[in-house]
Amino acid sequence: MKHVLSQDQINFYKKNGFLIVEDFLTKEELFHWNDVINNALIERKGRKFPYSEIVSGEDDGINKDAGYFGKVFDQIINLWQTSPDVKEIITDERIGQMAASLMDVDAVRIWHDQSLVKQAWANPTAWHVDTPFWSFNNREALSIWVALEDVTIENGCMYFMPGSHLHTKLEDPGISANIGDVFDKYPEYRFVKPVKAELKAGSCTFHNGLTLHAAGANMTTGTRRAMTCVYIPHDVTFNGTKNILTDEQMAKLKIGDPLNDEKQNPIIYSKV
Numbered sequence: 001m002k003h004v005l006s007q008d009q010i011n012f013y014k015k016n017g018f019l020i021v022e023d024f025l026t027k028e029e030l031f032h033w034n035d036v037i038n039n040a041l042i043e044r045k046g047r048k049f050p051y052s053e054i055v056s057g058e059d060d061g062i063n064k065d066a067g068y069f070g071k072v073f074d075q076i077i078n079l080w081q082t083s084p085d086v087k088e089i090i091t092d093e094r095i096g097q098m099a100a101s102l103m104d105v106d107a108v109r110i111w112h113d114q115s116l117v118k119q120a121w122a123n124p125t126a127w128h129v130d131t132p133f134w135s136f137n138n139r140e141a142l143s144i145w146v147a148l149e150d151v152t153i154e155n156g157c158m159y160f161m162p163g164s165h166l167h168t169k170l171e172d173p174g175i176s177a178n179i180g181d182v183f184d185k186y187p188e189y190r191f192v193k194p195v196k197a198e199l200k201a202g203s204c205t206f207h208n209g210l211t212l213h214a215a216g217a218n219m220t221t222g223t224r225r226a227m228t229c230v231y232i233p234h235d236v237t238f239n240g241t242k243n244i245l246t247d248e249q250m251a252k253l254k255i256g257d258p259l260n261d262e263k264q265n266p267i268i269y270s271k272v
Ligand SMILES: O=C(O)CCC(=O)C(=O)O
Pocket: 073, 116, 125, 130, 143, 145, 213, 214, 215, 226, 228
């Protein structure tokens, strides 16, 4: 694993809100990640969360664009909680250290992981920011996005709006089927050229949750498989948003409480 980031890479990330790390995983590591993630996915049988029977895509019906989002990607969340092997790769202290240096914090918690598979002819992922979906207000929280197979323009690579993390807001701008709707909220980016992130299998990106990003449609007969995980500063506090929290956790939490449940959001890296 290429886990040491140079100062140039950190500076690039801070300025642009994303970073591409080529050949992040070795061939052997990539093989192992694919193996354990595939097994974990088989075991989950399509259930979106570890603790509920909702099948990925089926909760889509409540949305005005019913049917559309279920065909953007299969989203399976917190595989680390149902697979010890996925836990080992996704809570790797070295990834935590990379996240800490990009976020400029002393300690890092996992928020949630997710497997994102665009099936053949999947719809594009509309332009959006991530942070407004999460249960805390924080401008540093980020995601790693690891390509488990070659990711190209044809099968739905990601795109980033450089520098947008410095200007977007924590309030929810929503997401809809129209890929460009978010630019009604951020018109200053409507005509900015995005950076595309085609990745060889085993390469990865990091992106700040406030960076405007999107992904293309899958115009191939194959899949586009990625493993992603959100990492957060260790000391974020609850803002009232449910996101991936369980009903039991929601019942206990008050706005302003620390999100420090070691079962749900363990610390995976600490400087001291
Ligand atoms: O994989 C995709 O299509 C989108 C991923 C994404 O939005 C994210 O990781 O935050």
